[in-house]
Amino acid sequence: MNRLSIIKIGGNIIDDEAKLAAFLDAFAAVRGKKILVHGGGKLATKIADELGIRQQLVDGRRITDAATLKIVTMVYAGTINKNIVAQLQARGCNAIGLTGADGNAILAHKRGTAAIDYGYVGDVDAVDAPFLTSLLEQDKVLVFAPITHDGKGQLLNTNADTIAQEIARGLSSTFETSLIYSFEKSGVLMNAEDESSVIGRINPAYYQELKQQQVIFAGMIPKLDNAFAALKSGVQKVIIGRAEELSQLLAGQSGTTIVHD
Amino acid sequence: MNRLSIIKIGGNIIDDEAKLAAFLDAFAAVRGKKILVHGGGKLATKIADELGIRQQLVDGRRITDAATLKIVTMVYAGTINKNIVAQLQARGCNAIGLTGADGNAILAHKRGTAAIDYGYVGDVDAVDAPFLTSLLEQDKVLVFAPITHDGKGQLLNTNADTIAQEIARGLSSTFETSLIYSFEKSGVLMNAEDESSVIGRINPAYYQELKQQQVIFAGMIPKLDNAFAALKSGVQKVIIGRAEELSQLLAGQSGTTIVHD
Numbered sequence: 316m317n318r319l320s321i322i323k324i325g326g327n328i329i330d331d332e333a334k335l336a337a338f339l340d341a342f343a344a345v346r347g348k349k350i351l352v353h354g355g356g357k358l359a360t361k362i363a364d365e366l367g368i369r370q371q372l373v374d375g376r377r378i379t380d381a382a383t384l385k386i387v388t389m390v391y392a393g394t395i396n397k398n399i400v401a402q403l404q405a406r407g408c409n410a411i412g413l414t415g416a417d418g419n420a421i422l423a424h425k426r427g428t429a430a431i432d433y434g435y436v437g438d439v440d441a442v443d444a445p446f447l448t449s450l451l452e453q454d455k456v457l458v459f460a461p462i463t464h465d466g467k468g469q470l471l472n473t474n475a476d477t478i479a480q481e482i483a484r485g486l487s488s489t490f491e492t493s494l495i496y497s498f499e500k501s502g503v504l505m506n507a508e509d510e511s512s513v514i515g516r517i518n519p520a521y522y523q524e525l526k527q528q529q530v531i532f533a534g535m536i537p538k539l540d541n542a543f544a545a546l547k548s549g550v551q552k553v554i555i556g557r558a559e560e561l562s563q564l565l566a567g568q569s570g571t572t573i574v575h576d
Numbered sequence: 577m578n579r580l581s582i583i584k585i586g587g588n589i590i591d592d593e594a595k596l597a598a599f600l601d602a603f604a605a606v607r608g609k610k611i612l613v614h615g616g617g618k619l620a621t622k623i624a625d626e627l628g629i630r631q632q633l634v635d636g637r638r639i640t641d642a643a644t645l646k647i648v649t650m651v652y653a654g655t656i657n658k659n660i661v662a663q664l665q666a667r668g669c670n671a672i673g674l675t676g677a678d679g680n681a682i683l684a685h686k687r688g689t690a691a692i693d694y695g696y697v698g699d700v701d702a703v704d705a706p707f708l709t710s711l712l713e714q715d716k717v718l719v720f721a722p723i724t725h726d727g728k729g730q731l732l733n734t735n736a737d738t739i740a741q742e743i744a745r746g747l748s749s750t751f752e753t754s755l756i757y758s759f760e761k762s763g764v765l766m767n768a769e770d771e772s773s774v775i776g777r778i779n780p781a782y783y784q785e786l787k788q789q790q791v792i793f794a795g796m797i798p799k800l801d802n803a804f805a806a807l808k809s810g811v812q813k814v815i816i817g818r819a820e821e822l823s824q825l826l827a828g829q830s831g832t833t834i835v836h837d
Contacts, residue, residue: 362650366626385655389623393654394646397723397731401677405729411679416662418672418716449714453707455679462658468666470658 318347319451319490320565323479327499328558329356329395339399341561343406348490350447350457350482351410353399354475359390379434379472387472391460399458410456415439415463416470418446421478423463423471437463437471439478442485451490476538480545487549494550495565496538497558502571503539505530513556513569518576519543542573579608580712580751581826584740588760589819590617590656600660602822604667609751611708611718611743612671614660615736620651640695640733648733649723657721664717671717676700676724677731679707682739684724684732698724698732700739703746712751737799741806748810755811756826757799758819763832764800766791774817774830779837780804803834 322342328334342351363370363386371378379387396412403410415421415437423437450457459482461475476496483494502513503525517525522539525531531539542553556563556570563569583603589595603612624631624647632639640648657673664671676682676698684698711718720743722736737757744755763774764786778786783800786792792800803814817824817831824830 362627365628366623388658389650389654391654392658393650393652397649397653397675397677400675401725401731402729404677404680404725404727409680410677412675412677414658414661414673416658416665416671416673419665419670446714449710453710464662464665466665468663470662 316489316491319349319486319492320345320347320495321350321352321479321483321486321492322495322561323352323354323475323497324558325354325475325498326356328497329353330358334559335399336402338558338561339402339406343403343408344562345565348451350451350459350479351399351403352459352461352475352479352482353391353395354461355387355391356395358394359387362386362390373431373433376431376433378432379436381435384435384470384472388462388470392462396458396460403456403458408456409454410458411450412458412460414460414470415473415478419443419464419466420446420459421463421473421481422466423473424465425469425471435469435471437465437473439463439473439481442481444485444489447482447486448489451486476541480541480550483545483550484548487551492550493565494542494545494553495561495570496542496553496555497561497564498538498555500557501560501569502556503531503535514571516572516574518574539573546573546575577750577752580610580747580753581606581608581756582611582613582740582744582747582753583756583822584613584615584736584758585819586615586736586759587617589758590614591619595820596660597663599819599822600663600667604664604669605823606826609712611712611720611740612660612664613720613722613736613740613743614652614656615722616648616652617656619655620648623647623651634692634694637692637694639693640697642696645696645731645733649731652721653723657719660719664719669717670715671719672711673719673721675721675731676734676739680704680725680727681707681720682724682734682742683727684734685726686730686732696730696732698726698734700724700734700742703742705746705750708743708747709750712747737802741802741811744806744811745809748812753811754826755803755806755814756822756831757803757814757816758822758825759799759816761818762821762830763817764792764796775832777833777835779835800834807834807836 505512553573766773
């Protein structure tokens with residue numbers, strides 16, 4: 316099977332022009348098939364502020380109302396996605412930018428309204444693996460913005476970690492798939508204050524232990540839950556670490572690797 | 577050869593939600609392979625105004641400075657393109673949105689600075705016909721935003737009529753290609769004030785005559801020059817008329833058809 320690397324980058328890289336350029340140098344050098352999934356960064360908030368659109372937060376989570384959806388569609392699928400694509404092209408990387416609506420790549424539904432209505436937020440139903448595979452086999456590099464659609468004309472704001480995981484799940488029977496979640500830390504840390512305390516390897520049993528000891532808490536829990544869900548669905552390995560260390564992450568010399576056992 | 581329709585729509589359709597929905601109904605019903613090229617509309621100007629970005633005009637032409645390029649990238653490649661794609665998906669049309677940067681579909685260069693610097697405006701150098709053909713052969717419907725790139729990381733604002741013409745030129749040896757320029761009038765008019773005075777058919781000799789008589793002037797001249805250039809490069813026929821009459825245009829029952837002789 317061909318190797319496929321699916322790499323998710325977050326806002327800390329996107330917001331910093333020099334960091335993004337260095338990341339794209341490293342990404343362009345990654346061998347084999349590859350997919351980049353980018354998050355949003357602070358630009359959407361900045362543009363919303365400038366347009367006088369107030370961000371609604373409930374329990375610290377952004378609510379995607381109609382005005383916010385317009386902003387994230389402009390900024391994620393327009394500004395960020397197309398600039399990354401153009402910069403990858405300049406690096407000899409034949410990138411194509413996609414949302415879930417493009418080619419019906421990722422179909423989702425609006426999250427059910429239980430206690431809170433999160434607005435136009437999508438939960439993923441299906442990834443069109445044959446379509447993505449055909450692009451990868453034409454040596455295209457896919458760049459996903461965190462936007463999906465419901466097949467009824469509605470675009471939906473969708474968590475970029477989830478998009479990366481769902482794509483990995485969809486393609487793991489066709490490719491030997493590695494999923495890399497990059498963020499602002501060196502990996503999963505034993506001590507949140509100490510960047511040198513990276514845990515090299517976590518299996519399910521150790522994960523339970525780390526949660527009980529409250530070494531792993533808050534925002535790391537959904538990230539690791541996603542990672543273990545990806546492994547269960549056939550992804551070869553999941554690596555969590557710093558985008559600035561992409562080549563080391565892929566070589567297993569940096570970050571935290573999430574494994575079956 | 578398979579039939580391919582390349583249809584360009586302008587701002588008057590994009591700015592009007594009901595007109596756009598009706599157009600997309602008609603577009604979804606077009607048989608054979610198809611490509612939609614959309615222009616900008618007034619939304620970019622509205623967003624620029626709201627963000628306090630002053631539009632520079634020289635001789636009535638918008639100058640694409642760096643701030644304006646950011647706006648058009650957001651609005652054309654983000655808002656407009658992705659909403660059209662999602663709405664086509666809802667109509668059972670498997671659309672994929674593209675700029676020229678995506679898959680290196682359309683390579684351009686920044687227009688040379690003669691008397692006036694138009695800023696980040698692209699003149700097209702090359703269309704990747706095999707890439708576009710492979711998508712069309714996977715039954716994808718292509719939706720182009722009027723943005724290209726220079727292969728060195730720079731996005732470029734590019735005239736949508738020109739994009740439609742260059743794509744038609746690139747694909748006319750593979751498909752029996754019709755190029756439809758839709759705009760706010762019923763076709764090329766004998767009397768600009770009279771919508772019922774549509775000229776049904778124009779060949780090169782008649783075009784010269786109509787220009788000499790000043791029946792055709794101003795903005796219609798570059799549009800018709802583009803049309804004749806497209807015919808010369810192998811496009812089967814070019815039709816100019818109202819987007820609201822798409823099916824009649826394609827059936828030759830409406831609009832002006834530009835022909836070799």
